[in-house]
Amino acid sequence: MSQHxxxxxxxxxxxxxxxxxxxxxxxxxxxxxxxxxxVVAIYILATTLPPLIxxxxxxxxxxxxxxxxxxxGGACWVFVANRWDIFIYxxxxxxxxxxxxxxxxxxxxxxxxxxxxxxxxxxYLGGFILxxxxxxxxxxxxxxxxxxxxxxxxxxxxxxxxxLLAGVGCIAALPLGVLLALGRQATNMPVVKGMCxxxxxxxxxxxxxTVLFMSSVMLPLFLPEGVNFDKLLRALIGITLFxxxxxxxxxxxxxxxxxxxxxxxxxxxGLGYWRKYGLIVLPQALKIVIPGIVNTFIALFKDTxxxxxxxxxxxxxxxxxxxxxxxxxDVSREGYVxxxxxxxxxxxxxxxxxxxxxxxxxxxxxx
Amino acid sequence: xxxxxxxxTSKSEDKMIRLVGxxxxxxxxxVLKDINLEVAKGxxxxxxxxxxxxxxxxxRCINRLEEHQKGQIIVDGIELTSDxxxxxxxxxxxxxxxQHFNLxxxxxxxxxxxxxxxxxxxxxxxxxxxxxxxxxxxxxxPDQAKKYPGQLSGGQQQRxxxxxxxxMNPRIxxxxxxxxxxxxxxIKEVLDTMISLAESGMTMMCVTHEMGFAxxxxxxxxxxxxxxxxxxxxxxxxxxxxQNERTQLFxxxxxxx
Ligand SMILES: Nc1ncnc2c1ncn2[C@@H]1O[C@H](COP(=O)(O)OP(=O)(O)OP(=O)(O)O)[C@@H](O)[C@H]1O
Ligand SMILES: [Mg+2]
Numbered sequence: 001m002s003q004h005x006x007x008x009x010x011x012x013x014x015x016x017x018x019x020x021x022x023x024x025x026x027x028x029x030x031x032x033x034x035x036x037x038x039v040v041a042i043y044i045l046a047t048t049l050p051p052l053i054x055x056x057x058x059x060x061x062x063x064x065x066x067x068x069x070x071x072x073g074g075a076c077w078v079f080v081a082n083r084w085d086i087f088i089y090x091x092x093x094x095x096x097x098x099x100x101x102x103x104x105x106x107x108x109x110x111x112x113x114x115x116x117x118x119x120x121x122x123x124y125l126g127g128f129i130l131x132x133x134x135x136x137x138x139x140x141x142x143x144x145x146x147x148x149x150x151x152x153x154x155x156x157x158x159x160x161x162x163x164l165l166a167g168v169g170c171i172a173a174l175p176l177g178v179l180l181a182l183g184r185q186a187t188n189m190p191v192v193k194g195m196c197x198x199x200x201x202x203x204x205x206x207x208x209x210t211v212l213f214m215s216s217v218m219l220p221l222f223l224p225e226g227v228n229f230d231k232l233l234r235a236l237i238g239i240t241l242f243x244x245x246x247x248x249x250x251x252x253x254x255x256x257x258x259x260x261x262x263x264x265x266x267x268x269x270g271l272g273y274w275r276k277y278g279l280i281v282l283p284q285a286l287k288i289v290i291p292g293i294v295n296t297f298i299a300l301f302k303d304t305x306x307x308x309x310x311x312x313x314x315x316x317x318x319x320x321x322x323x324x325x326x327x328x329x330d331v332s333r334e335g336y337v338x339x340x341x342x343x344x345x346x347x348x349x350x351x352x353x354x355x356x357x358x359x360x361x362x363x364x365x366x367x
Numbered sequence: 368x369x370x371x372x373x374x375x376t377s378k379s380e381d382k383m384i385r386l387v388g389x390x391x392x393x394x395x396x397x398v399l400k401d402i403n404l405e406v407a408k409g410x411x412x413x414x415x416x417x418x419x420x421x422x423x424x425x426x427r428c429i430n431r432l433e434e435h436q437k438g439q440i441i442v443d444g445i446e447l448t449s450d451x452x453x454x455x456x457x458x459x460x461x462x463x464x465x466q467h468f469n470l471x472x473x474x475x476x477x478x479x480x481x482x483x484x485x486x487x488x489x490x491x492x493x494x495x496x497x498x499x500x501x502x503x504x505x506x507x508x509p510d511q512a513k514k515y516p517g518q519l520s521g522g523q524q525q526r527x528x529x530x531x532x533x534x535m536n537p538r539i540x541x542x543x544x545x546x547x548x549x550x551x552x553x554i555k556e557v558l559d560t561m562i563s564l565a566e567s568g569m570t571m572m573c574v575t576h577e578m579g580f581a582x583x584x585x586x587x588x589x590x591x592x593x594x595x596x597x598x599x600x601x602x603x604x605x606x607x608x609x610q611n612e613r614t615q616l617f618x619x620x621x622x623x624x
Contacts, residue, residue, distance in 0.1 A: 269531075270455050271487060272487075
């Protein structure tokens with residue numbers, strides 16, 4: 001004898017557990033501690049936010065010519081608008097800034113297709129961006145070829161320089177860091193391993209500011225008379241070596257997370273050292289350490305501001321230099337807020353990109 | 368004719384694997400003691416023995432996942448030395464299936480299968496994919512080709528691992544406890560795959576405790592204990608008339624539980 005199965009009807013949830021009121025009650029006012037913290041937080045926000053918004057937007061001055069336009073008591077964004085070219089392009093000749101624009105526009109157009117999944121030749125495009133594009137960009141920046149007016153590196157500055165330092169630092173440090181991490185793992189080659197350990201520990205042990213200082217003040221002492229290294233190049237090399245040591249340790253963390261069985265399976269298939277790492281181990285290890293890699297990228301992006309001590313003026317340097325202008329007294333708040341905003345936007349974008357990448361590369365269901 | 372007599376009469380040329388006086392130590396620990404073993408072409412060997420007796424270590428020496436310190440290992444006529452070219456040649460000819468599958472989780476089933484043929488044997492992608500699909504059909508999972516390993520059951524993963532090894536067209540297959548990480552209902556599907564592989568004439572060496580498999584498939588069963596080969600005999604003799612008391616004890620333990 002069998003019983004007949006009668007499903008119970010689906011009922012809506014009880015009214016006091018859903019909706020905005022229920023959310024408020026369970027998240028903000030669930031107990032006396034939670035309630036008092038909520039009240040304190042609301043009080044702080046209520047006292048600080050309105051004046052801030054007022055200064056930033058409502059009573060701020062947006063258009064005008066000089067300091068005289070700023071008379072309403074709010075932020076003087078006229079200053080930023082007036083100095084925009086300097087902040088972005090540094091001392092790059094005004095009639096040549098299209099070259100910088102072109103470089104960034106090209107990068108944007110080139111990278112956009114990488115975000116779409118189905119696209120043949122993505123690998124070639126990536127290779128082009130990594131190896132050919134920087135060369136073209138460099139030639140375009142410096143000029144002296146194709147009848148372009150030469151622009152010496154001393155004139156490069158502003159946000160362009162920030163992006164250049166951070167971009168080159170990141171892109172060059174990643175492969176270097178991977179090689180250093182592999183070297184540090186090579187237990188069967190003690191000399192290589194020792195050198196990698198020495199390199200990593202040395203560069204991680206010194207602050208970036210010292211590296212930059214050494215590269216501009218000490219390095220010329222060791223170079224033969226008359227050899228004149230470009231200041232920007234020296235800073236770039238210093239930043240790259242410094243960054244690669246950090247990258248190496250991040251990548252090593254990923255390598256350690258790969259189970260021994262993966263190495264053995266690759267060995268058993270006869271893949272050999274480079275294919276084993278290139279096809280099996282590194283794709284998995286790098287995926288694991290995306291958050292760590294982006295973390296060091298973001299740190300470097302902000303550390304580029306330190307190049308001011310060797311006389312290179314990136315965004316913050318340019319803002320600081322502009323603050324001394326007698327035509328624009330009392331605009332330091334606007335300058336720093338603008339610089340902070342630019343840094344924040346880019347760092348935030350990087351962080352979001354890394355999260356997107358992690359989700360995209362997730363093949364999941366790891367056992 | 369006993370197994371030893373058979374060995375003595377056959378010529379050494381048709382031996383796929385020869386281990387001559389192989390010894391291995393982990394630091395001071397003597398794992399393999401004077402291993403002598405010859406495996407003929409098409410022969411199917413089952414290795415059994417208590418845990419820690421050196422079974423895995425022995426078969427892993429055959430494709431150099433472990434290095435032996437004394438004696439000779441000759442695979443398909445090539446001696447394993449520290450010469451990297453020899454090691455790579457031998458690894459191309461020897462497939463291996465692991466207890467924990469060791470599929471590459473970032474690649475689909477099909478990509479797992481075509482990777483080594485494409486990169487090591489330089490097979491064109493089209494051809495490698497066709498071969499891979501035919502092996503996936505043999506192990507009865509062609510419809511899972513586009514999935515990632517993490518989306519498959521243990522038994523399916525192990526069959527993919529077998530297909531992946533076969534795609535390299537190996538002359539020898541090594542198995543290290545291929546079914547001991549599987550639930551009982553999945554063991555059969557993997558063993559069936561291995562049986563059909565054995566029927567195709569592949570030279571196989573298999574560490575397993577599946578005595579049913581040993582009885583139906585093996586030409587010879589080898590019993591190891593404490594780094595030594597204690598007994599080596601045809602399955603009928605091995606199970607019904609074990610010579611060594613250590614073998615008798617082992618068999619009574621695993622057959623009566
Ligand atoms: N990398 C290693 N370093 C040191 N000792 C090891 C190492 N690998 C294995 N051993 C030891 O060598 C002995 C043989 O190990 P092996 O894995 O070959 O045994 P096994 O017969 O396969 O056992 P099981 O049935 O448990 O898999 C064991 O005592 C083990 O502890
Ligand atoms: Mg084992």
